[in-house]
Ligand code: PLP
């Protein structure tokens with residue numbers, strides 16, 4: 001019919017869907033865990049998928065951890081079979097973009113956290129050193145002469161001076177403007193929220209009068225990274241699972257993947273149905289093909 005998507009799926013149907021897929025792309029926060037707390041059953045599901053021969057890859061917009069730290073986090077939370085090569089974070093993919101797509105010569109000015117800088121350095125991309133001078137202001141601070149890109153990501157040490165410097169570098173039309181992701185905010189416990197990379201990107205877009213190129217979800221680039229690092233990635237045999245319609249489901253739609261929303265995170269069924277029933281056809285890219293309550297709904301699929 002006219003209104004496709006949002007199919008609640010479980011039992012044998014879910015088992016058949018998994019049968020048909022080679023690659024399972026998993027968002028992390030909101031699907032596998034909330035901060036430091038694993039979603040009940042998630043680790044068993046991920047370990048079972050891997051042991052059943054599925055290619056499992058993780059696509060996360062969280063740029064605050066280098067990939068090695070992700071491996072530790074997975075293992076600490078009970079996801080014992082996860083390897084570095086399975087992890088595609090917005091910081092790692094930003095490094096690949098700068099190294100392999102842009103082939104950057106010169107330095108990158110990072111308005112982001114330490115992990116982002118270290119991921120770039122790991123890829124051989126050089127960053128402007130963070131100035132330590134507490135008296136520095138935008139009136140007197142030095143600016144590096146060879147900055148060829150500004151990269152914005154989540155930054156819990158964001159300062160006015162960093163914003164001002166980044167804005168100055170972006171006056172040069174040959175200086176690229178990249179954002180790890182443009183997530184608006186993230187849920188914390190107790191009803192609090194964490195402003196996301198998107199809020200900092202927005203500030204810099206206003207002060208520079210420019211638009212950032214987005215690396216993370218919903219941009220297709222993360223899928224290109226996966227395709228380039230694994231053999232025979234066929235979009236028709238991929239399933240993208242996430243908790244946020246505007247990032248995860250749109251990412252899946254942009255890459256022509258089947259999509260599944262889990263209800264353990266940001267978006268709920270009524271949000272998905274609103275997009276589905278919208279007159280505006282561009283809204284249909286936010287609609288998941290399938291909905292499950294939790295990734296734990298996969299558990300029976302692995303039982304005999
Ligand atoms: N960025 C930051 C800084 C976060 O804290 C989070 C979630 O906690 C995310 C991004 C979203 O991560 P994911 O794409 O795994 O949901």
Ligand code: CA
Nearest residue numbers: 027029030243
């Ligand atoms: Ca998420």
